[in-house]
Structures are given as structure tokens and as C-alpha cells.
Amino acid sequence: MKPAKILFILGAFLFFLGLMMLLPLAWSLAYGDPDVEAFAVSMFITCSSGGFLYFISRSPGETTLNHREGFFIVAAGWLLAGIVGSLPYLIHGVIPGFTDAFFESVSGFTTTGATILTGIDGLPHGILLWRSMTQWLGGMGIIILSIAILPLLGVGGMQLYKAEMPSPVKDKLTPRITETARTLWSVYVILSTAEFVLLLFGGLDPFEALCHTFCTMATGGFSTHDASIAYFHSPYVDGVITLFMIIAGVNFTLHHALLLGDFRSVLKNGELRFYLVLLLAGTLLVTFDLWKAVFDGLVESFRYALFQVVSIMTTTGFVTDNYANWPSLSRFILILLMFVGGSAGSTGGSIKCLRILLIFKHSSMELYRLVHPHAVSAVKLGKRIVYPETMASIWGFFILYLSMTVIATILLLLFGLDPLTAFSSVAATMGNVGPGFGLVNPSSTYADLPGPVKGILSFCMIAGRLEIYTILVLLTPEFWKK
Amino acid sequence: MRIIVIGAGEVGYNISDILSREGNDVVIIDRNEERLKEVAENIDVQTLQGSGSSPDILKKARLDQSDMIVAVTDSDETNIVACLLAAVQSRAILKIARIRNPDLNRDTKIFDRNHLGIDLCINPEREAVTSIISLMEFPGASEIIDFAEGRIKLAAFYVNGKCEALGKELRDVKNSWGAQDFLVASITRNGEPIVPTGKTVLQENDYLFVLSESQNVRNILRFFGKDMAPPQRVFIMGGGNTALMLSEALEKKGLLLKIVEKRQDRCDYLASVLDKAVILHGDGTSQDLLKEENIQDADYFIAVTNDEEANILGALLAKQLGARKAIALINRVDYTHLVPFVGIDAVMNPRQATISKILHFIRKGKIISATPLRDEKAEAVEFIALETSEITKKPLKNIKFPKGAIVGAILRNDKVRIPWGDSVIEPGDRVILFTLRSVIPQMEKFLTVKLDYFA
Numbered sequence: 001m002k003p004a005k006i007l008f009i010l011g012a013f014l015f016f017l018g019l020m021m022l023l024p025l026a027w028s029l030a031y032g033d034p035d036v037e038a039f040a041v042s043m044f045i046t047c048s049s050g051g052f053l054y055f056i057s058r059s060p061g062e063t064t065l066n067h068r069e070g071f072f073i074v075a076a077g078w079l080l081a082g083i084v085g086s087l088p089y090l091i092h093g094v095i096p097g098f099t100d101a102f103f104e105s106v107s108g109f110t111t112t113g114a115t116i117l118t119g120i121d122g123l124p125h126g127i128l129l130w131r132s133m134t135q136w137l138g139g140m141g142i143i144i145l146s147i148a149i150l151p152l153l154g155v156g157g158m159q160l161y162k163a164e165m166p167s168p169v170k171d172k173l174t175p176r177i178t179e180t181a182r183t184l185w186s187v188y189v190i191l192s193t194a195e196f197v198l199l200l201f202g203g204l205d206p207f208e209a210l211c212h213t214f215c216t217m218a219t220g221g222f223s224t225h226d227a228s229i230a231y232f233h234s235p236y237v238d239g240v241i242t243l244f245m246i247i248a249g250v251n252f253t254l255h256h257a258l259l260l261g262d263f264r265s266v267l268k269n270g271e272l273r274f275y276l277v278l279l280l281a282g283t284l285l286v287t288f289d290l291w292k293a294v295f296d297g298l299v300e301s302f303r304y305a306l307f308q309v310v311s312i313m314t315t316t317g318f319v320t321d322n323y324a325n326w327p328s329l330s331r332f333i334l335i336l337l338m339f340v341g342g343s344a345g346s347t348g349g350s351i352k353c354l355r356i357l358l359i360f361k362h363s364s365m366e367l368y369r370l371v372h373p374h375a376v377s378a379v380k381l382g383k384r385i386v387y388p389e390t391m392a393s394i395w396g397f398f399i400l401y402l403s404m405t406v407i408a409t410i411l412l413l414l415f416g417l418d419p420l421t422a423f424s425s426v427a428a429t430m431g432n433v434g435p436g437f438g439l440v441n442p443s444s445t446y447a448d449l450p451g452p453v454k455g456i457l458s459f460c461m462i463a464g465r466l467e468i469y470t471i472l473v474l475l476t477p478e479f480w481k482k
Numbered sequence: 483m484r485i486i487v488i489g490a491g492e493v494g495y496n497i498s499d500i501l502s503r504e505g506n507d508v509v510i511i512d513r514n515e516e517r518l519k520e521v522a523e524n525i526d527v528q529t530l531q532g533s534g535s536s537p538d539i540l541k542k543a544r545l546d547q548s549d550m551i552v553a554v555t556d557s558d559e560t561n562i563v564a565c566l567l568a569a570v571q572s573r574a575i576l577k578i579a580r581i582r583n584p585d586l587n588r589d590t591k592i593f594d595r596n597h598l599g600i601d602l603c604i605n606p607e608r609e610a611v612t613s614i615i616s617l618m619e620f621p622g623a624s625e626i627i628d629f630a631e632g633r634i635k636l637a638a639f640y641v642n643g644k645c646e647a648l649g650k651e652l653r654d655v656k657n658s659w660g661a662q663d664f665l666v667a668s669i670t671r672n673g674e675p676i677v678p679t680g681k682t683v684l685q686e687n688d689y690l691f692v693l694s695e696s697q698n699v700r701n702i703l704r705f706f707g708k709d710m711a712p713p714q715r716v717f718i719m720g721g722g723n724t725a726l727m728l729s730e731a732l733e734k735k736g737l738l739l740k741i742v743e744k745r746q747d748r749c750d751y752l753a754s755v756l757d758k759a760v761i762l763h764g765d766g767t768s769q770d771l772l773k774e775e776n777i778q779d780a781d782y783f784i785a786v787t788n789d790e791e792a793n794i795l796g797a798l799l800a801k802q803l804g805a806r807k808a809i810a811l812i813n814r815v816d817y818t819h820l821v822p823f824v825g826i827d828a829v830m831n832p833r834q835a836t837i838s839k840i841l842h843f844i845r846k847g848k849i850i851s852a853t854p855l856r857d858e859k860a861e862a863v864e865f866i867a868l869e870t871s872e873i874t875k876k877p878l879k880n881i882k883f884p885k886g887a888i889v890g891a892i893l894r895n896d897k898v899r900i901p902w903g904d905s906v907i908e909p910g911d912r913v914i915l916f917t918l919r920s921v922i923p924q925m926e927k928f929l930t931v932k933l934d935y936f937a
Contacts, residue, residue, distance in 0.1 A: 067523075158522065158523060158526060159523075162523075172522070172528050172529075173528075174507070174528060175484070175502070175507035175508050175509055175526075175527055175528040176502075176507055176526055177526050179507070387515070
């Protein structure tokens with residue numbers, strides 16, 4: 001690992017993050033809010049420290065990165081993003097403690113949407129916009145974004161892309177990594193614009209529409225209201241947001257194919273079908289569970305069930321009704337869906353449909369082999385064979401994900417939390433969902449949890465967002481050996 | 483440019499790496515998924531698994547939008563079919579195929595633009611043989627590259643103990659030589675290219691690139707302590723196609739050949755094809771055989787079997803037994819660094835020759851010729867300076883060249899000039915420029931005026 005190269009890239013990255021604070025700064029200036037100073041100072045600190053790193057390590061020659069450097073830069077980049085993202089909260093004073101501010105910031109960038117803030121409705125516009133923006137930036141990957149925008153990364157881009165891209169299969173859409181990154185981001189921007197316009201039609205003011213667009217497309221889940229989406233009491237807004245949550249949970253390469261007019265490969269996509277079937281099945285089960293028990297009408301039950309199932313499975317975390325008060329079956333389904341997540345290559349978090357699908361396929365292949373011991377069989381995805389190494393990596397991920405959930409839950413229990421709160425908060429942060437059950441139910445926040453617990457959960461959020469491996473590999477002694 | 487490379491072997495990989503670094507969009511097609519994974523991790527290209535001769539795969543690679551197709555798989559047929567499919571798509575796509583089979587290669591006319599539409603057919607073995615033969619005219623050099631129709635030559639060689647210039651600054655070396663008619667264009671030291679200045683001190687095992695008029699090359703090599711006696715007796719280890727091609731060419735030049743080959747039937751065949759060469763049945767790495775056949779009198783020992791490790795060992799053994807020069811055929815670029823340290827005089831590398839030829843060809847539209855130098859980190863470029871170009875009508879020292887580029891020679895009115903700081907390039911001059919690969923994109927920008935001019 002060459003420090004000059006790493007500092008160079010991280011410096012450029014920090015500078016870039018600082019520039020991103022211009023938008024909330026401009027918004028605050030326009031509204032004359034009291035948080036102008038907070039953003040000006042944060043931006044100054046971020047840009048100057050980034051610029052400093054950039055210049056002391058200026059021109060490292062080649063920017064070819066090896067695997068380790070790739071992992072390190074992505075992990076360090078996300079940690080740094082969490083730290084500088086917390087600056088506006090701290091300087092403004094809306095969140096006084098560092099642990100809390102870091103938690104909120106990480107929850108933003110990782111698109112979790114778990115908050116420690118109450119009384120959100122009264123917060124200054126800049127702060128609210130920054131919260132939503134961190135989600136939007138983190139959704140498609142901040143490192144990927146800097147690859148797309150900053151021309152400083154040449155060949156090394158692939159290592160970073162691999163370490164940040166939330167997908168077991170990392171295909172490039174175009175010959176150049178910067179092109180691929182740019183393509184994915186433009187798809188993201190196009191879809192976001194569409195949602196923004198549709199939300200404006202729903203009667204939201206531009207600020208609310210923008211914030212909610214940011215948080216929907218990123219499957220984040222921060223809202224500008226304590227009551228989340230329930231605040232609007234509008235089936236239209238529910239509908240638009242549901243639709244775009246579903247869209248955001250689909251692999252972005254499919255959106256790209258759609259925009260290019262390639263409908264066939266999209267319709268034939270196994271993961272997309274699986275994702276939609278799961279959504280539908282979950283919705284139907286929850287609808288019938290809610291019918292007569294919580295809501296009187298079937299249509300009403302369906303509306304709330306659909307929104308909540310989509311919101312949880314895509315790991316967004318918006319709420320239209322406090323699901324902690326729903327019947328057991330519904331609650332069980334929701335907690336189960338927290339472990340499913342969106343599609344590979346989407347902005348959704350958690351284990352991802354593709355992995356679950358392949359694990360099912362693999363298991364059923366084993367059954368098939370018992371019946372036909374001499375049969376030649378392979379796990380297939382479309383027309384492509386999934387090689388045993390890929391399969392092993394998926395199983396490895398699955399096991400690591402579950403064991404990390406268990407370990408984190410045990411740690412939380414040691415801090416005296418009740419089992420439901422402990423387990424659901426770990427599931428909700430690892431999966432980047434947001435609200436959980438128990439103490440962290442949708443109408444409550446993470447504010448009352450002990451400080452160390454917030455630290456553990458912040459770690460879970462980053463680990464979950466970077467798909468475990470990128471973070472865990474840094475913790476192995478092997479990684480640091482020469 | 484959008485380029486499709488078929489075959490992710492050593493040649494395909496290196497070509498893609500170079501082209502991608504220079505800012506082209508490259509798609510690599512190969513059958514082997516594992517290999518593609520490796521490629522995708524190391525270079526910035528798109529990979530596509532499948533057969534390069536399948537129309538479907540080529541369509542997926544967006545052949546219709548591509549400017550060039552380079553087919554370098556192991557299979558001649560696949561390469562040809564891929565180029566033919568591309569030819570059907572469009573005449574405008576530049577098509578390059580590697581064709582190994584000597585039967586197919588004998589008559590390249592049928593493949594050319596007017597017939598089957600392949601722009602360039604390369605036979606790696608033939609390229610390697612050609613380069614070896616031009617090298618043998620200058621026994622002291624490890625590489626010889628022609629410019630300006632052979633009027634200017636670039637000689638590359640290692641500086642070793644016998645050289646008086648060792649430990650001296652380059653300007654002193656030049657003074658002791660007397661005239662201003664050669665230029666040390668580049669030095670490779672420990673595998674890294676450096677751009678020399680007057681103050682650069684020559685060290686043992688430096689690999690020098692020296693540019694001069696052709697008639698001076700011999701004297702210059704002698705000056706640097708190189709042994710220049712013309713060869714007479716050549717010992718060839720291995721009797722495959724490369725050896726046959728090499729033998730045919732050397733026989734024409736009137737050299738005395740001895741060929742050692744293991745297989746009896748191949749020996750019989752060689753004996754029937756070659757008139758004068760002595761065909762020996764046996765192992766080229768056997769000391770007894772080499773001694774018995776007077777290896778100590780051989781001027782050259784050239785090892786060209788398919789086994790590159792055996793080639794290296796054979797060359798070393800021959801050298802130790804008294805052969806004057808030893809050349810080994812090596813396919814892996816990684817091994818070429820070892821050459822000066824183990825005592826082999828030169829290597830022939832068919833893959834590298836292929837890469838050179840392809841690059842040479844690709845650049846041709848823009849400039850007269852370009853030749854990648856050793857380790858592919860530097861290139862020599864020949865072009866015509868135009869009035870609109872930034873480099874004319876100013877003394878060289880006033881031109882802000884990208885760091886790592888140096889003007890090596892100027893050819894004006896059929897006179898070769900080796901430039902120094904005060905030299906001025908006039909429009910119409912043919913200029914030979916040395917440049918590190920890392921600054922080629924900058925260099926191209928620098929010369930853009932000229933490129934536009936042509937278009």
C-alpha cells in the first residue's frame with residue numbers, strides 16, 4: 001500500500017464532498033436560515049483538509065490501485081464521509097454530541113434512515129436538505145460518484161468500483177469504468193428528476209419534493225417530517241413513492257437497458273421476477289393479515305401493506321403507519337424482509353434478492369442431485385452458469401451477514417436492551433432499513449440508546465452498505481501483512 | 483476509438499492494456515471466463531465471454547460502432563472468421579488478424595483489403611525471424627529498428643564491462659567520440675526508462691537506445707565496446723516452423739547452419755527442405771552433442787524450441803561452451819528483464835513482435851511509423867513536421883515538450899541531422915521522436931495540429 005496514492009485519492013474525495021455542501025448552503029442562504037454559518041464552516045474544513053491531503057501527496061505518478069488499496073480507500077472514504085457529514089450537525093448544534101452526529105451522518109450516507117432526531121419538522125432547511133442529500137449521494141455510491149466526476153482515477157477505478165458496488169456480480173456496462181459510473185449516475189439522475197416532478201404534482205412544495213426524492217431513490221428513508229410519509233395523508237404521494245421505491249430497488253443496469261429500449265432482457269431477468277414476486281407475496285400476506293384486524297377496508301389494508309412491504313424490503317424505511325402495532329404475522333414478515341433487501345446493483349441494501357435467489361437455486365440443485373446422482377447440473381442465471389467460486393462467495397456472504405447480526409445483537413443485549421429492540425435494530429441498520437421494532441419502532445427514534453450501542457450500530461450500517469467483505473477484510477491480520 | 487480485441491492471451495492483453503491507457507474504449511472477447519476476470523481486474527476494459535467468431539457475440543460487443551478489430555486468438559480460423567464478419571459489417575473497420583499457419587500465411591494477398599478485407603495479417607514467428615535477421619547484421623546490438631526507409635537506425639544494446647564510456651557523463655562520452663552524429667535517445671535502467679541528459683552517467687547494464695545514420699551504426703557500436711565481426715557459423719536449436727523460416731533466410735545469406743532437432747521425422751523433413759544446413763538429430767541442451775559439433779566456433783547460437791526455459795538454458799550452455807553470441811526465443815515479457823544478467827545476448831519474442839507490429843500499424847494513419855521499444859514503456863515515432871505544427875521554426879530548446887519526449891533525428895533534403903538545443907525543425911522535415919508511453923496522449927495533443935491537417 002502506497003500512502004501517497006491513498007491520500008491523494010482521499011484528499012480529492014474529501015474536497016469533492018465539501019463542494020457538495022454548496023447546495024444546502026445555497027438553500028440556507030436563500031431562506032435566510034440560521035444554519036448558514038454551520039455549512040460555511042463545515043465546507044471550509046472539509047475542502048481545506050481535502051485540498052491539503054491532495055497537495056501534500058500531489059502527483060503520485062500512477063493511479064493504478066491494487067486490491068488492498070481499493071478496499072482501504074473505500075472503507076476509509078466512507079468513514080471520512082461519516083465524519084465530515086456530521087460537521088454541519090455539530091457546528092449548528094442541532095445534534096450536540098459527536099456519537100449522535102456521526103450516527104446520523106452515517107445513517108444518511110449508508111441510506112439507512114435511522115435517526116436520533118425528533119422535532120424534525122422545525123429544523124432549518126439546510127440541515128434537512130443535507131440529511132436527504134447524504135442519502136442520495138450514498139445511494140449510488142459516493143466513491144463511484146467521484147470516479148464518475150473526478151478524472152483523477154484511471155485504471156484503479158475498477159478496484160474501488162468492486163469494493164463499493166453492492167452486487168455479487170460486477171459487470172461493466174461500458175469499456176471504461178468512468179463511463180460505467182457516469183452511465184449509472186445519469187440513470188439515477190433521470191429517475192430522480194422524474195420522481196421530483198411527479199411529487200410536485202402531488203402538491204408537495206419543491207423543498208419537500210426534493211428531499212423526499214433524494215431519500216426515495218437512494219432507498220434511504222429520511223423524511224422532513226416526524227410522521228414520515230404519513231404526514232401527507234395522500235394516496236397519490238404514497239403511490240408515487242411506492243413506485244419509485246420499487247424502481248430504486250431494481251438493478252440499475254436494467255434501467256439502463258430499458259432506457260436503451262432493450263425490453264426483452266429486462267423481462268427475462270430472473271432476479272427482477274423474483275424481486276417482484278417476493279414483493280407481491282409479502283404484500284398479499286400482510287394485506288390479509290391487516291384486513292379487519294387493523295383496517296376495515298380491503299383497499300385500505302392493501303394500500304398500507306403495499307407501502308410498508310415495499311418500504312421495508314427495498315430497505316427504504318419510510319412509514320405510513322406504525323407497523324409496530326400490527327399483528328404478529330405482519331411484523332414477522334416485515335422483519336424477514338429486512339434480510340432480503342433490493343436487487344443487486346440497486347440502491348437497496350441488505351442481503352439482496354440475487355443472493356437469496358441463487359441460494360435457493362443452489363439448494364434445490366442439491367435436491368435434484370440426490371434424485372439424479374449422475375446428472376450434470378449447474379446453478380444458472382439466465383443463460384449464464386454461476387460458477388462454484390461465485391456461489392461460495394455468496395454463501396460466505398450469507399453466513400457472515402447472519403453471524404454479524406447475531407454478534408451485534410449479543411453485544412446490544414449486553415448493554416441491557418430487550419431482545420426485540422436489539423435484534424430489530426441490528427437487522428434494520430445492517431440492512432440499511434432504518435426503523436425497527438421495540439424501542440426503535442417507527443414512531444420513536446434511536447436517540448435513547450446508549451452511546452456505545454450507537455457506535456456499534458454505526459459500524460453495522462457501514463458494514464452493511466459496503467457488503468460486509470470490504471469492511472471485514474480490513475479487520476483480518478492477513479490484510480496488513482507485507 | 484472503440485476497439486474490439488478477440489483473444490485475451492498475452493498479445494491480446496498487452497495490446498488492450500496499451501490501447502486502453504491511451505484513452506481508447508476496448509472490449510475484450512474470450513472464451514475463458516477465468517481469464518477475463520483476471521483481465522477485468524487489471525485493466526480498464528469491458529470483457530465479454532464467448533467465441534470471437536460468433537456473430538451474436540460480436541453484435542453484443544457492438545461491432546457496428548467499433549473502429550477496429552484485433553483478432554489474436556490461438557486459432558487462425560477464429561481470427562479470420564472474426565475479421566470476415568467485421569468486413570461484412572463495414573469496410574471502414576480496421577481489421578487485424580494473427581495468422582500462424584504458414585500455409586495460410588504464404589500468400590497474404592488473398593486476405594488483403596481487396597479480397598477478404600483484412601487489413602493486416604501478422605505471423606508472429608515471421609516477425610520475430612525478421613527482427614532477428616536484421617539484428618544479426620549488427621552483432622553487437624540487442625535490437626535494431628529502421629527509420630526513414632532504413633537510412634536512420636535505432637540500435638539498442640547493453641553497456642557492459644568492455645565499454646570505455648562506463649561511469650562517464652554522456653556529454654564527455656560524446657566529446658570523446660568527436661562528432662555530433664549520434665544521440666542517446668533513451669536509457670532503460672533497472673527496467674525503468676529514463677530520458678538522458680548531458681549529465682547522465684552511464685552505468686553497467688544500462689540499456690541504451692542510440693540513434694544515428696545507418697552507415698555510422700557499426701562504428702558507434704564498436705565505440706561502445708561491442709564486438710562487430712560478421713557471423714559465419716550459426717547453430718540453431720529446435721527445428722519447428724520458426725527454425726525453418728529462420729534457416730531458409732540465413733541459408734540465402736550464405737551462412738553455415740547447424741540445426742539440432744529431437745524428432746527423427748522432423749529431421750528428415752528439414753533435411754529434405756534445406757539444402758546446405760547440417761541437420762543433427764539430438765537434444766540441443768546436451769553438452770556432448772554441442773561439443774562434438776564444435777560449438778566453440780559458432781558465431782551465433784539461436785534457441786527456438788517451443789520450450790522457452792529450455793531455450794534459455796540451451797543458450798546459456800552454448801555461451802559457456804564458447805559460442806560467441808546466444809539468442810533465445812522467449813515468449814514471456816517477464817523473462818526479458820533477465821537477459822543482461824544471465825548472459826544471453828538478445829531475445830526474440832514473437833509475442834512482443836506481434837504487439838509492435840500491431841501498434842506500428844495502428845499508428846500509421848497519423849504518423850509514418852511508430853515502434854514500441856523494449857518493455858513497451860517507450861516508443862519511437864516518425865512523422866512529418868508541418869507548418870501548422872507547434873514544433874517547427876523554433877529552436878528545440880524553446881519548445882515545451884512533454885517531459886519524457888525527445889527529438890532523436892531530423893531528416894531534411896535526404897540529409898540526416900542529429901539535433902541539439904539550437905536545432906530548428908523546418909516544415910517538411912521528417913522527425914524521429916522518442917517518447918515514454920505515459921506521455922503519448924499529451925504528445926498526440928501536441929501534434930494535433932498536424933493530425934487535423936491531414937484530415
